[in-house]
Amino acid sequence: MKLVTFRRSGEALHEARAGLLLPFGVIDLSAAAPLVFEDWSGDERIDLLRLLEGDERGLSLDSAAEIANAVIEQIGGPLDVVRDELAPDEADLAGSLSIGGQELLLPRSEVRLLAPLPRPRSLRDFFAFEQHVATTRGQQGRSVPEAWYRYPVFFFLNHQAIYGPDEAIPMPQTEQLDYELEVACVIGREGRNIAPDEALDYIAGFMIMNDWSARDIQREEMRVGLGPAKGKDFATSLGPWLVTLDELEEFAEADGRWRLEMVARVNGRELSRGNLGDMYHSWAAMIAYASRDATLYPGDVLGSGTVGGGCILELTPEAVGGWLAPDDVVELEVTGLGTLRNRIVYG
Known part of the structure; x- marks a missing residue:
């Protein structure tokens, strides 16, 4: 469905x-x-x-x-x-x-x-793609931390700042606005300390997610040692619909991943292409970790994190013609999940 x-x-x-x-x-x-x-x-x-x-x-x-x-x-x-x-x-x-x-x-x-869940119960975003982690940290002269391979880490986003398909995104106070090409799962059952081999039973479905980011603000905030706050507080796009797992059976892998092609375009020009199946951390591992000593509820949303090459930060603004600006149209397309489109407007 x-x-x-x-x-x-x-x-x-x-x-x-x-x-x-x-x-x-x-x-x-x-x-x-x-x-x-x-x-x-x-x-x-x-x-x-x-x-x-x-x-x-x-x-x-x-x-x-x-x-x-x-x-x-x-x-x-x-x-x-x-x-x-x-x-x-x-x-x-x-x-x-x-x-x-x-x-x-x-x-x-x-x-x-509108967004399938205009007001999710909560919104976590993971960091599941090794290429994205390695590239962004490499730009800073750092390697991937050993702990990243052991823990599918995440941070919380603002679940009250959700935008749906074709909804205008007000330009935040930044000089470096970026898109992030992601997929999100929606939790369909209540669970706590969920075992990895049972975790996929808790997924109601998948949808596209755009974790909009103000990179200049995020960069300064994260020097303090905490996760991003105002750098991502202003908007997350979800949609255009929630697709149940039965519709995606042909793309399912035996290891609990789904081979879904992911593409990002800005003003019709393709900038990013990747595949959801390239996640290092599986959905089962992420759900199990999120539910560790915490209860997940129906309507909680878990983002995959950015696919490798799935943002301007990774590609570099010099290579793609700069950061996003008002009147730019960003389209995220994922096999089986549709196309999530938003225009940036003056705030």
């Missing part, structure tokens, strides 16, 4: 709710829930965090799939779609599909996608 958080034109932000993305539209899970839950109240709203947490009635990611199947069964015959002349393989519903007065299936053109 591809799970999204969306709102329709004219709706307030607090009306955002969870949906399931189809090739030709978005299923409104709140509107379609009565197809599965007989006692469902018409004004109840399902958001993604509620799906992850579940409830006593059986609401869960599994029930989201049941709701989607029920909608598809109701469709019955062919749908009236509109094709894009510039992209003839893409189609959108010509109008909403209503059953019993409820609009269950909406055209993609009528919804605004």
Whole structure:
């Protein structure tokens, strides 16, 4: 499944709710829930965090799939779609599909996608790619610390500063704005001191993550000996949707990694290319370490860290034409996970 958080034109932000993305539209899970839950109240709203947490009635990611199947069964015959002349393989519903007065299936053109989790419970970012660590430390004349190979270290990011697909990123007070090409997993079950051989069962799905960084500020802060603070406090982009593991089976490796090609473009020009499967620390190791003497909850987000070559800092601004600036458009594309696009605007 591809799970999204969306709102329709004219709706307030607090009306955002969870949906399931189809090739030709978005299923409104709140509107379609009565197809599965007989006692469902018409004004109840399902958001993604509620799906992850579940409830006593059986609401869960599994029930989201049941709701989607029920909608598809109701469709019955062919749908009236509109094709894009510039992209003839893409189609959108010509109008909403209503059953019993409820609009269950909406055209993609009528919804605004937000970050899948606009307010995660928490946001950790790891440092899992050896190439990224070796290159950035090598630029400072330092080697990779021995401890890095033993511990999948992480820091906390601001989980209240989340931006979604196509959302404008206000330019922070920096001269050296950078993107970071990453993938994030979302925790789907509560757990503490999780064993590595059980850790993958705690993943609800994956999405693209851009850990925006103010490198000049970060550089000064980290000389103090703590992790980055204001250098990363202003924005993290997530999206465009959360993809469950069943959709990524063809890319799964026996060692618990996924071979997903990762690409970053600035103003249409490719700057970075790497692969998620090149992580030194596995997702299982990261989840086990994050849960050591601490409880992970549904809706917690864990970032992979930057793939090798996945930021301007590594590539050097001299080689790519400088740091990011207002009006630049940054696109992160990952196999199976879509494209996360943001424009930088004057703050």
